[in-house]
Amino acid sequence: MLDPKHVETLKEIVGKENVYSDKAHRIAYSYDATRTRFEPDAVVFPRxxxxxxxxxxxxxxHGIVITPRGAGSGFTGGALPTNGGITLAMEKHMNRILEIDMENMVAVVQPGVVNMDLQRAVEELRLFYPPDPASEEYSTLGGNVSENAGGMRAAKYGITKDYVMALRAVxxxxxIIRAGKRTIKDVAGYNIAGILIASEGTLAVITEITVKLLPKPKFRKAYMGIFPSVDNAMNAVFRSLSGGANPVAMEFMDALVVQALKEKLGIELPEDAGALLIGDVDGNVIEEVDFQLEILEKSFKENxxxxxxxxxxxxxxxxxWYARRNASPSITVFGSKKLNEDISVPRSMLPEALKRIYEIGERYNFKVPCFGHAGDGNIHVNVMVDGSDEKQLEEGHKAIEEIFELVVDMGGTLSGEHGIGTSKAPFMNIAFNEAELSLFKDIKHAFDPNNILNPGKMGLPGV
Amino acid sequence: MLDPKHVETLKEIVGKENVYSDKAHRIAYSYDATRTRFEPDAVVFPRxxxxxxxxxxxxxxHGIVITPRGAGSGFTGGALPTNGGITLAMEKHMNRILEIDMENMVAVVQPGVVNMDLQRAVEELRLFYPPDPASEEYSTLGGNVSENAGGMRAAKYGITKDYVMALRAVxxxxxIIRAGKRTIKDVAGYNIAGILIASEGTLAVITEITVKLLPKPKFRKAYMGIFPSVDNAMNAVFRSLSGGANPVAMEFMDALVVQALKEKLGIELPEDAGALLIGDVDGNVIEEVDFQLEILEKSFKENxxxxxxxxxxxxxxxxxWYARRNASPSITVFGSKKLNEDISVPRSMLPEALKRIYEIGERYNFKVPCFGHAGDGNIHVNVMVDGSDEKQLEEGHKAIEEIFELVVDMGGTLSGEHGIGTSKAPFMNIAFNEAELSLFKDIKHAFDPNNILNPGKMGLPGV
Structure with a gap:
């Protein structure tokens, strides 16, 4: 527990209306999307x-641990105060869009701005902020940067790191560190913004974010391909992309997801649909949109x-898109709890990766519905278990570990967009060797020698 | 001087045919594009x-200083062995394209591969590696990554860092550190590749580079706008871009460059041409190309x-393009030596920045022809002096310092694409405050506690 004298001093710093150590606040800020709970000793709202x-x-x-927090929508525990201490909550005061600079096509925001609020604000000006994590309606830009959030549009437009031009951080x-500029090119000094992105609040507290905007493409169409099998669909993915297609999104749903969509939502799909690909293409001219659709249709039919x-x-x-948007909620038909991992492999490995993931599921006797961002190789793998059955949970985690080993073995990553946090920390030694983990520790120490920022995340030492 | 016993040991490590400490080798590896000379004590060619x-x-x-080196084509001394020691030259053995993976659209190369060799190899397969520094015919990918090289196509396609998916480095x-994956999304662990890019060989020695490739656009056209003044041209730049144009390149030449092109090369241009913009637009369909040209023509004429x-x-x-390609060689009509700095400002600041740069030139009585990558805000500013006149050189450097102060004051950067190296190291305290410089030192120390890698560059401590 935090010494009350610290709470008093914090109140002097930010005002007593911005520091809370009562039970209600501690509970309210104890969770994230992992549904795990750790109470902070106090919640502080910096102005x-x-x-x-x-x-x-x-x-x-004073060696007081700090956990920076946006909306608490992360899937891997990045914002959980696992060591107690202070939760530094950015959503209350540091939530303003400071500037939309149309001339230079950049936006400057505070970390507590919700992703979709930024998207809407710039789209009114015919500009476009592409990163669109599934949490876009509530996750914040500070969280997006800290986890390097992806989304559906990554296949064509890339991820958060591709849009961050500059950061301010403490x-x-x-x-107070300024990193980067409102310029496309800037090669003066180390790329501090580059290392802060995806650092999960372990190196510095981000206080301002400058992102690049694009002109909003004028035309967009959606497409859907229905395939007899996952293998067909996965081959169609990488063959269309290597064939020159550049779709905004290419979202995959496997046979189990198709079954769940039918059962739970009554969506009408062909009897023998074994996999779906759904996505968008866009362009400034309709001919570009049609060009994309032609390549996709050809590649899909050939596969x-x-x-x-x-x-x-x-x-x-x-x-x-209704089908894709309901993929995640519908699969609960296969189990009360999903162990959801967002693995990513090189796209050409998708057919083989999926095949072997299903084999692991069968061996453990779990359904493993898979869906996600096939266009960028990032698939959400859901090991469905009975959440009330301890044995099943344990077995489910073993299956997950096997999946991670498989994915890393195929040149993939533990996480495409959710981050490591606490959930995937135990698996860091599958993905990284001693030398690499040691470098992470050295970098952490360079920024945070007293280990006060979000300790114990990403497989780094706790307190 | 290096103790001969060290030379002997190095010969044992890499073979005697790969270590040279004779005068001829030391002279051959003493220069870069800054035309400054520092001899290494030995040149080593790792296999x-x-x-x-x-x-x-x-x-x-043993505390022996190492300077990694690609082609030695850098403009800021990054590859100069300013502290003697060993030059680690990558161009002899570590110069192979290891793989072009068409299915995942990535290439894997060793650091000594020449940029244009990679471009040509992937274009044969209808793929595209966009970063095109002016040194593309001889600069290496290792150097490109270490300096985060830009180029003409950055306006649409971004710079080296936008294409690096993974690195191996020592x-x-x-x-030996593996950083990144052959996947679009990867958020496991710190973004080590992100901090190594642009680190000028001060943190680790890059041994392998995996870059993202794009499908090669099918259509391309070039355009040229002729403007009465720099101010008109600069306004046209940012108005076309904020108006939705996305040209591959938008290259600028000012009145002095136009004059030089006429005088030196006899290029025919209108009498009253005060500035040129030359560039390319591209697309998968011809309608996209025409869409881009329409916006450009409208914005140019309105300005x-x-x-x-x-x-x-x-x-x-x-x-x-002949005019643009000869801009740099032609301006020698204004002085035997050019003090060439590649400043970058937010695009909307270009008109004001250029105006004030010319004012500085006039005050010092130097011609300052400017040209470069206006589409991304990166302009090559050339203070032309008589290289044999010490007084002029000194005054020229004072003018450069004023230009840097101006640029930083306008939200710009000391270097858009050339890096800091030794040339711009004295100006780091214009661009960064104590806290930022201190963070750079801490990061350097975390990677390289004994300060053996390229010490004294980027304003970091020497030996």
Missing amino acids: NEEDVSRILVYCNH RPNGD GAQDFVIAHTDKERDTL | NEEDVSRILVYCNH RPNGD GAQDFVIAHTDKERDTL
């Missing part, structure tokens, strides 16, 4: 960068697609 | 990653363009 700096100086001096010693559907209107598009 | 690791272990133990302690020329064929394109 600005100066507050953050002063809080860090104080906590660094080191544990209170130093066994039974049907290729194009949605020409927004309404038709909504119908196609 | 592979294991060699690099064993050399680093040995040198780290730390000074000999540890005072006297003429807008489209090159429809490759031959016509070569004619337009």
Whole structure:
């Protein structure tokens, strides 16, 4: 527990209305999307960068652990205060879009801005912020940067790191760091923004984010391919992409997801549909959109697609996407708890990876419905277990570990977009060798020698 | 001087045919594009990653300084062995394209591969590696990554860091580090590749590079706009881009460059041409190319363009680009030595930045022809002096310092693509505050505690 004198000092720093150590606040800030709970000793709402700096100086001096937090929507525990201490919650005051600079096509935001609020604000100006994690309606840009959030549009447009031009951040010693510029090119000094992205709040507290915007493409159409098998669909994915297609998104659903969509939502799909690919293509001219659709149709049909559907209107598009949007909620028909991992492999390995993941599932006797961002190789693998059965949970975690070993063996990664946090920390030694883990520790130590920022995450030492 | 016993040991490690300490080799590896000379004590040609690791272990133990080197084509001294020691030259053995993976659209290369060799190899397969520094015919990928090289196509396609998916590198302690994956999404562990990019060989020795490739666009046309003044051209740049244009390149030449092109090469241009913009647009369909040209023509004419020329064929394109390609060699008509700095500002600041740069030139009585990558805000500013006149050189450097102060004040950077190295090291304290410089030192120390890798570069401590 935090000494009450620290709470008092923190109240002096940020005002008493911005520091809470009561049970209600501690519970309210104890969770994230992992549904695991760890209560912070206090919740602090900094009003600005100066507050953050002063809080860090104080906590660094007194060895008080800090967990920065956006919306708490992460899937791997990055925002969980596993060591107690202070949760530094950015959503209350540091939640403003500071500037949308149309001339240079950049936006400057505070870390607590919700992703979709930024998307909507720039789209009103005919600009476009592509990163669209599934949590876009509530996750914050600070969290997006800290986890290097992906999303559906990554196949064409890349991920959060491809849009961060500059950051402001505070080191544990209170130093305010400016990293990057509002310029496309900047090669002066180390790429500090580059290392802060995906660092899960373990190196510095991000206080301001400058992102690149694009002109909003004028045309968009959706497509759906229905395949007899996962293998057909997966081959169609990488053959269309290597054949020159550049779809905005290419989302995959396997036979179990198709079954769940039918059972739970009554979605009408062909009897023998073994896998779906759904996505968007876009362009400044309609001919570009049609060019993309032609390549996709050709590649899909050459790889066994039974049907290729194009949605020409927004309404038709909504119908196609309805299936994909409900993939995650529908698969609960196979078990009360899903052990959801977002593995990523080189796209050409997708057919083999899926085949072997299903084999692991069969061996453990679990259903493993898979769906996700096939266009960028990032698949959400869901080991479905009875959450009330301890034995099943344990077996499920063993299956997950085998899946990680398989994925890393195939040149893939433990996490495409969810991060490591606490959930995947036990598997870091599958993906990284001693030398690499040792480098991570050295970097952590360089930024945060007293280990006060989000200790114990990413497989790094706890307190 | 290096103790001869060290030379002997290095010969044992990599073979005697790969270690040279004779005068001829030391002179041959003493220069780069800055035309400054520092002789290494020995030149070592590692055969592979294991060699690099064993050399680093040995040198780290004995405190022998190492300067990694690609083609030595850098403009800021990154590859100069300013502290003697060993030059680790990658171009002799570690110069192979290891793989072009068409299915995943990535290439894997050793650091000594020449940029253009990679471009040509992938284009034969209808793929595309966009980063195109002006040194593309001789600079190496290792150097490109270490300096985060830009180029003409950055306006649309970004810079080297936007294409690096994974690196292998060796730390000074000999540890071999794998950073990144052959996947679009990968958020496991710190973004080590991100911090190694642009680190100028000061943190680790890069031994393998995996880059993302794109499908090669099918259509390309070039355009040229002729403007009465720099101000008109600069306004046209950011107005076309914020108006939705996404040209591959948008290269700028000012009135002095136009004058030099006429005088030195006899290129025919209108009498009153005060600035040129030359570039390419591309697309998968011709309609996209025409869409881009329409926006450009409209924006150019609204901003005072006297003429807008489209090159429809490759031959016509070569004619337009001839002017841009000869901008750099032609400006020697204004002085025997150019103090060439590659500043970058947010695009909307270009008109004001250029105006004030010319004012600085006038105050010092130097011609300052400017040209470069206006589409991404990166301009090559050339203070022309008589290289044999010490006084002029000194004054020229003062003018450069004023230009840097101005640029940083406008939100720009000391270097858009050339790096800091030794040339710009004295100006680091203009761009960065104590806290930021201190963080750079801490990161350097975390990777290289004995300061053996390229010490004294980027404003970091020497030996």
